[in-house]
Amino acid sequence: MRKQTRTWAALGIISVLAVTGAGCAVGTGGAGDDDAEYDPDADVSGSMSVMGFSGVDEVATSRLDYAEEQLGEVEVSLSEGELDLQQFLSAVATGEPPDVVYANRDQIGSLAARGAVIPLDRCIDGEGIPTDEYVEAALAQVTLDGTVYGIPEFNSVQLTMANADLLSGAGLTVEDVNGSDWDAMSAANEALSVAEGGDIQVIGFDSKLPEFLPLWAKANGVDLISEDGKTAQLDDPAVVEALEWAVSIYEAQGGFSAVKAYRDSADFFGEGNQFATSVLGAMPMEQWYVNVLNDVSPDAPMAFDTVRNREGETLAYASGSAWAIPSGSANPEAACRFARAMTSTDAWQAAAEARLEAREGEGKPFTGILTGNATADEMVREMTTSGGEPWDTAVAKMYEANDATFSLPANPADAEFKTAMFDAVNAVLDGKSTPQEALTTAQEEAQSALDEAWSELEAEE
Incomplete structure (x- = not known):
């Protein structure tokens, strides 16, 4: 049975x-x-x-x-x-x-x-x-x-999800937070974020580290690993720049730990979610969350777009x-x-x-x-x-994103590679390392794991 x-x-x-x-x-x-x-x-x-x-x-x-x-x-x-x-x-x-x-x-x-x-x-x-x-x-x-x-x-795949009322109140649109202009996103983050007495009241933008480093790196024109899965590219200058920028989003709001603690307190799957209660300006998020939001808070003031690279083109990390x-x-x-x-x-x-x-x-x-x-x-x-707007736009953007996906290629050390990557990002978020230092260390660890795993695999063929 x-x-x-x-x-x-x-x-x-x-x-x-x-x-x-x-x-x-x-x-x-x-x-x-x-x-x-x-x-x-x-x-x-x-x-x-x-x-x-x-x-x-x-x-x-x-x-x-x-x-x-x-x-x-x-x-x-x-x-x-x-x-x-x-x-x-x-x-x-x-x-x-x-x-x-x-x-x-x-x-x-x-x-x-x-x-x-x-x-x-x-x-x-x-x-x-x-x-x-x-x-x-x-x-x-x-x-x-x-x-x-x-x-x-x-x-x-990821979509840009935003609170339309917060955007409008700050004189912004969803295009200011969709990834196409990092300077504009940094400015929007500061315009949207609210703190009182050192306590966060509204998160401006959430760059969703550590999990979305591959997305921001790709938006900056580089993959974290070569197409054949054999060469780590974690210390590429474009990756370093992407991590520096994504971390700066948190630093402008009092640091990652403060943002994370506040976002973790939200009723993420319920009617008191961060968009419905207007305590989050914008973030990239997987498309399935559209259905959650429509289900529990259909009247939330939402705005949707795809995530875009710095040339304004749609992309999504599959x-x-x-x-x-x-x-x-x-x-x-x-x-x-x-x-x-x-x-x-x-x-x-x-x-x-x-x-x-x-x-x-x-x-x-x-x-x-x-x-x-x-x-x-x-x-x-x-x-x-x-479902009317903005939900019809969300569905259209979901399928647009699904036509512009990338992924990290399969490799025999994918677990070690991801561990090295996440350890590097977390070290920076915790203030224990700079992006350059952390990614240099991660590059060495990831490449060593890749070399060893590929060598063993090829020896068996």
Whole structure:
């Protein structure tokens, strides 16, 4: 029987730092050969265990129902809770892994390098998974050294979200905070922020460090890692400049710790959220928050735009989830069929119809779903319903952002790379280091990890 247990994993929210220490290609036993027979017309049978995913809402359960129909008599069991990387790696090492695993896309490179998940070329070809229909940045994030190791599912992108009343009161527009002019954003931050007696009353702008350093670096014209995933670029002058600017946004408001403490006190998912209560001017935020805001505070004075680079062009840092088949899976044929079904256009249509019905029942608009499948995205977009302004603009900007995504490429040391990056940003935010010093150290650590991991991986080929 299928277990349905509440978990954030179903929303694709898995900590990017959970794989710390799991980056190098050692200790899990290796992926071995994939001798399964994949055929979309063949019957699959037996049982299949799923780790890291549990159905919690209509978007999840409708797709699970569709996938189970495609699996026929296969008995599907879902583990409880989100993915525990150490538990998963231990299961692979002991020869008792789940049959399919649901992971963050930025975990796939490390898992592949460790031999914990198998290449999916034969699965993709045999089941006829149309990878040419998937979002390019999402597929690139699960492709290590030219080989695909995961089938992308949800996709997340950022939008500029702002309080229109606060902007208007300061003589500003959303264009002043969308990233296209950093000097204008710094000025807007100071115009919007309010403090009394040293205590923050209104956050002007939140640059969302440390997680959005890749976004600001890209806006400044540089990637944090080379396209082939082999060369760290953390100490590039453009990255240093991006970090200096993003940190200055907090310094102008009394420091990161003060801003973070105040933003953490907000009712982020409730009707007392920071936009509804006019205690935040603007910030970049993942698109799913549009639905949260519309649901709990539909009358909030919102303004939306994409995030833009310094030339005024739209960009978004893509992230999301993926399905992978563990080394030693007892039923890889069913696992491959399941991954195809869960990410198919038909499954996303079922999910969109279920979400649309739920929203209509509540008298609220359907603001769309970003799936990782570009063909499905086009279909779902046609199903969205109007909520009036500013919500219709938010939906339009979401799809505009989804057409302008980038991601960090898969690499065998992705966990160590992210740890080095986050440690550097946090050292600066804590006042322990300058951006240049912190990123110089991070560059050395990240490059050393990349060199070692790639060397080990290439030695095994």
